[in-house]
Amino acid sequence: MLLQTESREDDGSTYNEVVGLLRSSRDLEAALAKFTSSGWDRADLSLLARHNVLLPEHLRTDTVELADNPAAERASPVSHTDVRQGRALATGMIGVVAAFAASAVIVVNGGSALLAVLGALIVGGIVIALVAGLGYRIGNVRRQFLREQADHKGIVLWVKIKKPGDEEKAQRIFARLGARNVHVHERGAAS
Numbered sequence: 001m002l003l004q005t006e007s008r009e010d011d012g013s014t015y016n017e018v019v020g021l022l023r024s025s026r027d028l029e030a031a032l033a034k035f036t037s038s039g040w041d042r043a044d045l046s047l048l049a050r051h052n053v054l055l056p057e058h059l060r061t062d063t064v065e066l067a068d069n070p071a072a073e074r075a076s077p078v079s080h081t082d083v084r085q086g087r088a089l090a091t092g093m094i095g096v097v098a099a100f101a102a103s104a105v106i107v108v109n110g111g112s113a114l115l116a117v118l119g120a121l122i123v124g125g126i127v128i129a130l131v132a133g134l135g136y137r138i139g140n141v142r143r144q145f146l147r148e149q150a151d152h153k154g155i156v157l158w159v160k161i162k163k164p165g166d167e168e169k170a171q172r173i174f175a176r177l178g179a180r181n182v183h184v185h186e187r188g189a190a191s
Contacts, residue, residue: 014188016161018170019067020179021154025080025146027177028155032077034173035159042077044160048149049075063152064181074158083142087135094131099124154180158187 022028028047035045048066066072102123103116111119149155157179159170167184174182 014186016167016184017187018159018161018167018174018182018184020157020159020174020177020182021063021067022150022157022177022179023154024150025143025155027179028077028146028157029080031157031173031177031179034177035170038169038173040159040170044162045077046074046158046160047077048145048156049073061152063149063154063156067156067158067181068185070187072156077157078142083139087132087139091128091131091135095124095128098127160187 020031022031032042032045036042048063061069099120103120106116106119107113146155161167161170161184171182171184
């Protein structure tokens with residue numbers, strides 16, 4: 001299952017960005033919160049992209065090299081809270097749809113209201129359990145991918161610079177978070 005929604009395209013213009021390597025997913029969560037509360041839009045932050053949400057991926061390159069590789073595929077950041085909320089929303093919606101569908105099939109085929117309610121509870125419960133299990137699997141693969149990056153010298157976070165003074169501000173934020181290999185580089189048309 002490919003994760004199409006995470007891929008990002010650049011408009012071809014040249015810009016500077018600050019990149020840093022974070023030690024853990026906890027540091028990543030803190031960085032996302034700090035950058036967004038300091039005026040950066042989440043669209044200006046990016047991580048290494050995963051290609052598959054269900055299967056683990058293994059890094060073949062050191063994250064220090066990937067941080068400066070203009071061809072490295074990037075993804076919009078997704079926080080742990082985003083993952084939990086998405087899992088809860090998907091689980092609830094799909095469970096309710098399955099329950100309504102089951103009760104409709106029972107009623108259309110001449111079943112009683114009590115049978116329709118029981119069918120809705122059983123089918124809805126089973127579907128909710130399956131979707132919740134799938135959601136946990138996706139969350140585990142995400143955590144494993146971040147852990148592997150941390151083990152390969154750090155979780156890469158790129159921060160797009162849009163205005164003067166933001167380079168130093170971003171570098172200070174990374175420094176306060178204990179990020180490593182923090183530096184500025186140019187990205188865009190030539191990258």
